[in-house]
Amino acid sequence: MKRIVAVLISVIVALSAFISASAEDDDFDYLREASAPLKGTQLNVYNWGEYIADGKDGAADVNAIFEEITGIKINYTTYDTNEDMYTKLKSGGTSYDIVIPSDYMIARLIEEDMVQKLDFSHIPHYSNILDEYKNLYFDPDNEYSVPYNVGMIGVIYDTTKVDPEDVGSWDLMWNSKYKGSILQYNNPRDAFATAQFLLGIDVNSTSTDDWDRAYSKLVEQKPLVQAYVADEVFSKMESGEAAIASYYVGDFLLMSEVNENLDFYFPKEGTNVFVDSVCIPNSAKNKTAAELYIDFLLTSEIALENAEYICYASPNRTVVENEDYSLKGNEYIYPTEEPITEYYHNFNSDMNNMMSDRWNSLKLEGSSNLSTYIGIGSVAALAVIWFIVVKIRKAKRNKYYEQV
Amino acid sequence: MKKNSLLSKLISAPHIVWAAIFIVVPLVMVVYYAFTDRNGDFTVENIKAMGYYTYVNVFLRSLWYGIIVTVICLVIAYPFAYVISNLAPKTQGTMVMLIMLPMWMSLLLRTYSIMALISDTGIINSFLEAVGIGRIKMINTPFAVILGMVYDFLPFMILPVYSAMTKMDVSLIETAYDLGANKRNVFLKVIIPLSRSGIVSGATMVFVPSVSTFFISQRLGGSKTALIGEIIESLFVKNNNPHLGSAISLVLMVLILICMFVMNRFGDEEEGAVMI
Structure with a gap:
């Protein structure tokens, strides 16, 4: 029975690949036609850094292709964090037509009425999106967003330094054997999540108690941590400076191209999964062009270029099933055994403040303040003494002048 | 030229516009954010939060690091500037250019190169291991932070001290010798007081960025x-909490102003006010 199902599935897969392949030919004709009235207009795209095939490393330059086909000029800028993007969008200085935030940030943008509903009649290639990436929690009716990339967090380790028996769980990052070789996230949400997964706490818990427990766990970890990092993780893992780090699976693939001793696993306690989706902010000035751009990103050819370049999992059926896709069935980004995963949900500002307060105190833990007190105290004392000495000297001198 | 002539107004106009847009407006915004909450209502909660144990300690530590860096920079820069100012004018120009040279590179790049030097698998440690001394833990310690700050901010100390020394009236030093002062006394009673303005402005230029650096x-x-x-x-x-962030910035600004005031007292006590 199982075999029959498998055969059936492969037939369906092959068929659908065939269908999408035949649809491919007229892909850009549609775009050319639909964009004709928009020729010469401008499209402001705001995306993560290094998050689109841009002509480097032999990849196609996706934006240039779009400009060539449509005659629409793309003004492309990038950000480093969801929060950066949010701050920029909220401050309202510039208007963007396209942004690509992660799930929880999309939930916040929808809640605060900062993104608008999409007109899917302009996005026919939306049908390429796999069903499992439709109607996700942050956009349950699929009105505001189109998935762009899917990623998961896991643990990267150096096989020459880490005992194979120790891997498999988040507790590797708490293993005192590797003191000084462990890298932790330098942002509160991800760092707390590592502790929360290990302790079996819901990462979206709003109970202060839960966060206190995760906090104590991070305090316990601090002496073992070499550094709290963001993108420095690349150089530190590639050079062998550190042995253990928690990071995104797509980035692990990039690191392992440089340092082949690196390996990766999804911790058994569960991990974070995220979906970065394309949205159109309310302030957009060129909405139709933005929708055409979204459609363009979904076409099999362009989606493949991006998937190859970015190394994240693609939510696009035509990519995942494409035989030419070099990462097809890659055991890291498309694991056969689905790890336990959880999305981050959006927190309200009180929760965010509570989290950042704990995070700031974590940074103070474990280092003695005594030397600081003594230092500041003695400098202050010296300054006071100096002033007194100068005052006395002046008084003496004045007295001397008077006598003369 | 009359003080308020049209020409002088015209000349100063770009500066005033610049200052208004890029200095006054941001300051006003910092103050506004510091005293409002998320909904834009007035609050002093942000300022009150400064009293928490965490922030008090971070403030003190930052000030302490700033003081250490300033003192180290002064100790290195002062003799250095003194030596340069006594060289032939042509050599002086070359030396000053050599000091400026690293400043032509981005601060980020210089910091990354220090990382490459002192990291556990870095150049210095590889050398030490090859020589047989063994690796020394340098990066990710307070030592590394202070080293980086001293390296990055040292030119800001050397240049003002050097320029104060070149402006010094040599005849005063000669007079001191003529009147029988020995080398030590000339240095302590003539040269240091005369270069005090340079020390103060150098100390400010090192202290302020080193207290507030994050990179x-x-x-x-x-x-x-x-x-x-x-x-x-x-x-x-x-x-995304610019309100608390602004409150901290505001308190930091006040603290730095106090420190600068104290430092200025060192500078102006004998030769009149030195403005930086």
């Missing part, structure tokens, strides 16, 4: 012991 402590300190600049950065960028 150096992030990269070289591994973010393990947060300084105040890093906390402010994370409040703005990661936590």
Whole structure:
């Protein structure tokens, strides 16, 4: 029975690949036609850094292709964090037509009425999106967003330094054997999540108690941590400076191209999964062009270029099933055994403040303040003494002048 | 030229516009954010939060690091500037250019190169291991942070001290010798007082950025012991809490102003006010 199902599935897969392949030919004709009235207009795209095939490393330059086909000029800028993007969008200085935030940030943008509903009649290639990436929690009716990339967090380790028996769980990052070789996230949400997964706490818990427990766990970890990092993780893992780090699976693939001793696993306690989706902010000035751009990103050819370049999992059926896709069935980004995963949900500002307060105190833990007190105290004392000495000297001198 | 002639107004107009847009407006915004909450209502909660144990300690530590860096810079820069100012004018120009040279590179790049030097698998440690001494833990320690700050901010100390020394009236030193002062006394009673203005402005230019830097402590300190600049950065960028961030910036500004006032007292006590 199982075999029959498998055969059936492969037939369906092959068929659908065939269908999408035949649809491919007229892909850009549609775009050319639909964009004709928009020729010469401008499209402001705001995306993560290094998050689109841009002509480097032999990849196609996706934006240039779009400009060539449509005659629409793309003004492309990038950000480093969801929060950066949010701050920029909220401050309202510039208007963007396209942004690509992660799930929880999309939930916040929808809640605060900062993104608008999409007109899917302009996005026919939306049908390429796999069903499992439709109607996700942050956009349950699929009105505001189109998935762009899917990623998961896991643990990267150096096989020459880490005992194979120790891997498999988040507790590797708490293993005192590797003191000084462990890298932790330098942002509160991800760092707390590592502790929360290990302790079996819901990462979206709003109970202060839960966060206190995760906090104590991070305090316990601090002496073992070499550094709290963001993108420095690349150089530190590639050079062998550190042995253990928690990071995104797509980035692990990039690191392992440089340092082949690196390996990766999804911790058994569960991990974070995220979906970065394309949205159109309310302030957009060129909405139709933005929708055409979204459609363009979904076409099999362009989606493949991006998937190859970015190394994240693609939510696009035509990519995942494409035989030419070099990462097809890659055991890291498309694991056969689905790890336990959880999305981050959006927190309200009180929760965010509570989290950042704990995070700031974590940074103070474990280092003695005594030397600081003594230092500041003695400098202050010296300054006071100096002033007194100068005052006395002046008084003496004045007295001397008077006598003369 | 009359003080308020049309010409002088015209000449100063770009500066005034510049100052208004890029100095006054941001300051007003910092103050506004510091005293409002998320809904834009007036509050002093943000300022009150400064009293918490965490922030008091981060402030003190940042000030302490700033003081250490300033003192180290002064100790290195003063003799150096003195030596340069006594060289032939042509050599002086070359030396000053050599000091400026690293400043032509981005601060980020210089910090990264220090990382490459002192990291555990870096150049210095590889050398030490080859020689047989063994690796020394340098990066991600307070030592590395202070080293990075001293390296990055040293030119800001050397240049003002050097320029104060070149402006010094040589005849005063000669007079002191003529009147029978020995070398030590000339140095302590003539040269140091005359270069005091340079020391004060140099100290300010080193102290202020080293108290508020976040990049150096992030990269070289591994973010393990947060300084105040890093906390402010994370409040703005990661936590989207510009209100608390602004409050901290405001308090930091006041603290730095107090420190500068104290430092200025060192400068003006004999030769009149020195404005920086």
